[in-house]
Amino acid sequence: MTWLATAARGPGRDTGHMESGRRAELGEFLRSRRARLRPEELGLPEFGGRRRVPGLRREELALLAGVSVDHYVRLEQGRSLHFSTEVLDAVARALRLDAAERDHLHRLARPDPATAPGAADRRPPRSGIYRLLSSIHDVPAYLVDRNTTVLAWNPLAAALITDFGALPPERRNLARLNFLDEGVRRLYADWPARARDLVGFLRLDAGHRPADPSTAALIEELSAASAEFRQLWAEHQVKDKRHGRYLYRHPLVGELELAYETLRLPDDPGLALVVHAADEGSASHTALQLLATWTGRR
Known part of the structure; x- marks a missing residue:
């Protein structure tokens, strides 16, 4: 346990x-x-x-x-x-x-x-955050909580990662998708690095709310379902990666190297807006534009 x-x-x-x-x-x-x-x-x-x-x-x-x-x-x-x-x-x-x-x-x-136990539950995101997210059209963006649960997303994020809207709410979780969904796993050219980042993020943020039953349930589920998760969790690595890069291998537009920025909300640091972007003029930028066209946003 x-x-x-x-x-x-x-x-x-x-x-x-x-x-x-x-x-x-x-x-x-x-x-x-x-x-x-x-x-x-x-x-x-x-x-x-x-x-x-x-x-x-x-x-x-x-x-x-x-x-x-x-x-x-x-x-x-x-x-x-x-x-x-x-x-x-x-x-x-x-x-x-x-x-x-x-x-x-x-x-x-x-x-x-x-x-500590009995601390106030998290508040729902402010409506202005959803309006901000809906105004972002040209790059993938989504709102995530400490458990890596995706609370909101724009069409390009769904086109890049997975159709979050087609999933029941309890499955809209990046850690769960990366370890248990083969399609999402194949997106990352260096999946082991992505997996370590996610586990390190979960371990770090679990320390903020150790009495959160949703965190406990997620860790127990992934530990039972994935030997790779169990091994990484046992290493006790913690990471606070607020920016970086991942190479994606997308089934529609091929390879995209995308940078990401994780922006914590000042009045609710348990929530973060994650925005991806490609270098201007790069092949990845062209591929991202094609993906945006496919979503119908252009």
């Missing part, structure tokens, strides 16, 4: 179970980060004895972070969720965490009351 599974209990979920799940996730995350470091790369003395697991030992990590071994062990074992910012920053530096991983560590070790 994953750390989010207890959230699927619904309104009657127990706070103690949620705290236990958060502590378990914190320990798993720290152990996975320790495992990717090698003492010889960091100039650490050898403590002796044969290593049973790869990576740094707890004693070595504590030495690098400048904290007592007992203090670090209490953090990794989740015996307390009240560690200071200074201690967490020291551990983050010792583990060589990037900005997204550091924020993830802080959310797990110092939970925000706004993410």
Whole structure:
């Protein structure tokens, strides 16, 4: 059972179970980060004895972070969720965490009351967001939540990825489509990179709302249905990719290399507007124009 599974209990979920799940996730995350470091790369003395697991030992990590071994062990074992910012920053530096991983560590070790059980449910998107989306004609664009559920889209996004309108609402989810829909999977020339990005995004944003039962249900479903998802989820990678590029292999117009920008809504950071575009004058731009013509928007 994953750390989010207890959230699927619904309104009657127990706070103690949620705290236990958060502590378990914190320990798993720290152990996975320790495992990717090698003492010889960091100039650490050898403590002796044969290593049973790869990576740094707890004693070595504590030495690098400048904290007592007992203090670090209490953090990794989740015996307390009240560690200071200074201690967490020291551990983050010792583990060589990037900005997204550091924020993830802080959310797990110092939970925000706004993410605790009983926090207010998400609000529906403002009507102005839908009007903005409907005014975008020349590039694919869609509105997505933290669970990668597509809430709204323009015709060109449907032409590029899939006909979201033909799917029941519970299937309009990018993670679910990428792992469980063979047609969507084939769209990406580098599907493994796309899969890692999605899982890293889900792992990062799950830390914002650990009591969200919809997140728990999605993770449980994908873990049960996809061995590839299970493997990636177990790696505890977190990513905050707000922009980048993907190469698509579209069945109608061929290859398109599209850049994307992820724009968080200022008054609701749980929602994001994702917009794709091709370089002006490129073959991908021509292909995107052809796809737009096919949608009837030109």
